[in-house]
Amino acid sequence: MTESARGTSTSSAGAWDPVVLWSKPESEREGTPLLVLFHGYMANEEDLMGLTDHLPAEFTVASLRAPQAVGPGFSWFPLSREADYSVERVVESVAAVSRWLNEVRGRHSSVSILGFSQGMAVATSLLRHRPADFACVVGLSGFAVPSEGHEFFRDDEAAAAPVEFFWGRDQEDQVILPEMIEFTHAWLVKHTKLTKILYSNMFHSINLRELAHVREFLTMTVLGRR
Template sequence: MTEPATGTTAPSADHRTPAVLWSKPESERSGTPLLVLFHGYMADEQDLMGLADHLPADFTVASVRAPLPAGPGYSWFPLAREGGYSVERVVESVTAVAGWLDDVRGDHSSVSLLGFSQGMAVATSLLRHRPTDFACVVGLSGFTVPSEGHAFFRDDEAAAAPVQFFWGRDQEDQVITPEMIEPTHAWLVKHTKLTKILYPNMFHSINQQELAHVREFLTMTVLGRR
């Protein structure tokens, strides 16, 4: 994994400003398209930064740390099988990220999202909350969360103006269960312009073929190059 251009920004004392790792120094970010990365459960903001070397150099990449300590890393919200899970915990976490994005989006020509595993739940929840704010979204080996009728999720608006969405996964992924995949697939088909690709023998990870497809997707969708 290549060392990023700048260090981690420490979260503020009130914990509403997340720790973020940037691929470019602040002096080189203005006017660039922003790609925001959301890591998986028990990882941290360093986990996905190695992807930046495989993505279009035009992007500024920002990798965000989840707020809750979990094992050797962090989580965005408690897992559904854990006693502390609720849709409100998801909303609380995603609201904090949305607030940070409001502070930085003005420096960039567009904002796109990429989430891996639990991070895909964050990326899709941001899309569902702000359906017109993002150029595209990439979801890797992850899932969506049930909205449970919460007003935070503006799914009707997302369906009315569907965003380009890349979803990559392996059908043999043992972490994201079929019970999670079925509603995720149904939501993506109805609410996004979906590109779905399966990668045999990848399991719960990211491989080089998938990264090449993500690079092509971002190039065509955001940069407009073919």
């Protein structure tokens, strides 16, 4: 069962009042570990909530809607091939998510984040901005963005205290550009405690085997430490 908190998704991430789906009613969230989900390009907050049934029941799961309406869904920031893409647009979106996290994190024993596709770019960017704030990070069939020297990304701090990171993908995924995969792999190896698993015949998606590994990863890295 999910509970929805309806805000207003606008084209400006700076004025973003997020639409959030919750896996537990508000009365059951206090003191639980929080897992925040970030959907992919042209999806919405409902897209990843089906994962909840495959994740540890101890978690409260919150799935956010991205701020920019695109096609049938929403986007966190423009694609890199689009004229209006910039690192600043990424920072604007991720900073808005960070402000929302400040409002909710105090009720939870820990915060972990999971992103699929473009949502993985949000998750990695949050980690790079707040390298000490997350119990673990899960990235599925996605990427990290080059920082281009922007001060928002505190990569040196991330490297100094690396966080447990699960990265699952299929080498036959044709959606994420090879140069983005190369950058992402290099960044994760240097800045996180990386668990990387490749899945065949999954392409740009999530499969049950991967979800079983994510469940195990969350159990060991978060629940095992409580």
